[in-house]
Structures are given as C-alpha cells and as structure tokens.
Amino acid sequence: MKKTQYVVVGLGRFGASISKELIKLGNEVLGIDRDEEAVDEMSQFLTHTVVADATDEDVLKSLGVRNFDCAVVAIGDDIQSSILAAIVLKDLGVKKVVAKALSELHGKVLQKIGVDRVIYPERDMGIRVAHQLNSPNLLDYIEISKDYTIAELSVPKRLCGLTIRELDPRAKFGCSVVAINKQTGVIIAPTATDVVNENDMMVIIGTNVQIDKFESEVIR
Template sequence: MKNHQFVIIGLGRFGSSLSKELVQLGYEVLGIDKDEEAVQDMSQLLTHAVVAESTDEEVLRSLGVRNFDCGVVAIGDDIQASILTTILLKDLGVKKVVAKAMSELHGRVLEKIGVDRVVYPERDMGIRVAHQLVSPNLLDYIELSKDYTIAELSVPKCLDGVSLQALNPRAKFGCSIVAINKPKGIIIAPSAGDVLTEKDVMVVIGTNHQIEQFEASVTR
C-alpha cells in the first residue's frame, strides 16, 4: 500500500482532512477543487494540488487520474457534480473509487453507478458521538454492518485484575474481546489467561444489543 497514490476531489472539511491524514501516513496525494482558495490552502500540505473542474472529462484525463490507485470524490455541496465526477473516474479506469454521500438517496445512486465504497462522514460521526455521550466507558464505536459493531471500552475499576476466562463475555453475552490495548502495547486475540487492569482498553465485537448488555453489566 505504501506506493499507492490517491486523488482527492473536493477539498472541503472532509476532503482536506482525509488528504492531510493520507500524506501524514506517507502516501502521495493529488488534491483537486474548483475553488482556488481551497487549493491554495492545501498546496503546501499535499503532493500536488490543482484548481480544476472535475466534471470535465478532458481535464481529468490531462491530470492523469487514471494512473491513481484510488480516487475519492469528496464533493460536499453539489450532488450532480459528485455523481458526474464519480462516473468519470469509473470511465477513466481509476482502480478504486470511493465517494462521499450527503444523504441515503445520494448514497444509493452512487452504489448504482458502481462505486467501490460509499462513505457517510457526517452520519457516521453523529452515530459515534451519540454513543460516546450516553456510554461513559465507550471510547470509540464503529458500525460494521446493520447488526454488528466494534467498540472500544475502557476497563472500569471493578474489572481490575479480572481474567478474560472469569469475565467470559462470549458465553454470557455473545460478544468477544478481540484485543486489549495496554499501556505497554496491544494484545491481539488475547487468551483466556490474560488479565485486565483498570484503564486498559477492550476492543469488543458483537451485535449492538450484546455490547450494550456487556457494558451495562460491567458498569453497574
């Protein structure tokens, strides 16, 4: 993956944040936006940043977008431009196309035209923040599907010194602890003999209901 190149179209809040993080991770990023000010703001941070109209096929062709491994359509204020740009990236042969959706309907249209992944940053962030607000031990929450979730839960004082064998969340609640993040490092696929300490972080996978039951049982 380290040699992968990304083209990010739309340098608003989501596109610029994504672009900067990819550069921090060591990838080459071409940023495209029709707003000259947005491009100017990012020009020193990205590998390349250009002012261009992404709905013009010849412009995208001249920029060599077909040579990029992944194209992300992060246009946030024009559904028509988002859809047209996505179609052009697919037609030009970009290996993987990811697109930001502003609504469920927009997302369904993007899926119909064959994007590899649709992302809903505002919706997903709202869901994650809501769960964090109502669950005191929940550090992060990612919905894997309609039914399954992966959550990070901080270990409360009552579980300090308790082994996974004694806790046995799979038998009691149906969810599984797939990792434990300790101050000295992360334990992937922990064994029954691993012991929790206060302030460790448990990475738990299961249905929403199973994780809610598990969390409720350890915070009583």
C-alpha cells in the same frame, strides 16, 4: 514498500481533513478542486494539488487518475458534481472509489453507479457521539455493517485483574475482544490468559445487540 496513492476530489473541510490524515499515514495524495484558493491552501500539505474540474473526463484522464489506488469524492454541497465525478472515476477504472453523501438519496444514487463505499460524515459522527454520551465507558463506536459494530470500551476498576477467560465475552454474549490497548502498548488478538487493568481499552467486535448487552451487564 510502494506507497498507496489517493486522489481526493474536493478540498473543503472534509476533503482537506481526510487528505492531511492520509499524508500523515504515509500515503501520497493528489488533491483536486475547482477553487484555486482551496488548492493553494492545501499545496503545502499534499503530494500534488491541481485546480481542475473533476467532472471532466479528459482532465482526469490527463492527470492519470486511473493509476491511483483509491479516489475519494469529497465534494461539499454540489450533488450533481459529486455524482458526475464518481461516474467518471469509475469509468476511468480507478480501483476503488469512495464518496461522501449529503443525504440518504444521494448515497443511494452513488451506490447505484457503483461507488465502492459511501460515507455519511455528519450522520455517522452523530451516531458515534450519541453512543458515547449514552455510555460513559464507551470511547468509540464504529458501525462496520448494518448489524456489526466495533466498540472501544474503557475497563472499570471492578474488572481490574480479570483475564479474558474470566470475562468470557464470546461464550456469554457472542462478541469478541480483538485488542487491548494498554499504557505499555497494544495487545492484538489477546489470549484467554491476558489480563485487563483499570483504564485499559478493550476493542470489541460483535453485533450491536451483543455489544450493548456486554456493555450494560459487564462494563457499567
């Protein structure tokens, strides 16, 4: 199977973290940064690293970035460079461009220039932590759109031994259990007869309202 090829522009904390994780997941990563020290530090972890200005179209063209499957613009605090790099990557025909935004306005500009996905690391992490603090049984929370969420909920002792049919989250709340993470392994797309046990992790998908209702009425 052909490995997915990523180019990550900006090797600060966010860029370095995402690059290393992409490598761990079996992908190839080209890291680009103006800072020679940052590039040297990451060279042992990534497939290739280059000291370069990612706002220079000729430089990116010479690196063959148009052949990459996805580009991640992870530039730290230089909004102008972030926007210019994203424009160049889109113009060169990179299939998918993802960019980190420092503010809502920055994100709107990135969307206007055609970036495929805008990430707000600080805001999104803040939302996830707030939900985890608010709901002790909520292990993770990922907003996949304005209305829809994926949540990972820990099964409490009183629900031990119940089947998905008995819980019936779809009929009662409108949300669905898409996976159960057990100590013995993960059940993807569980059937109505699958049983949950204490400390299993249920992965639920639904609207924010549906999941909040399920979590407050069933899990707590």
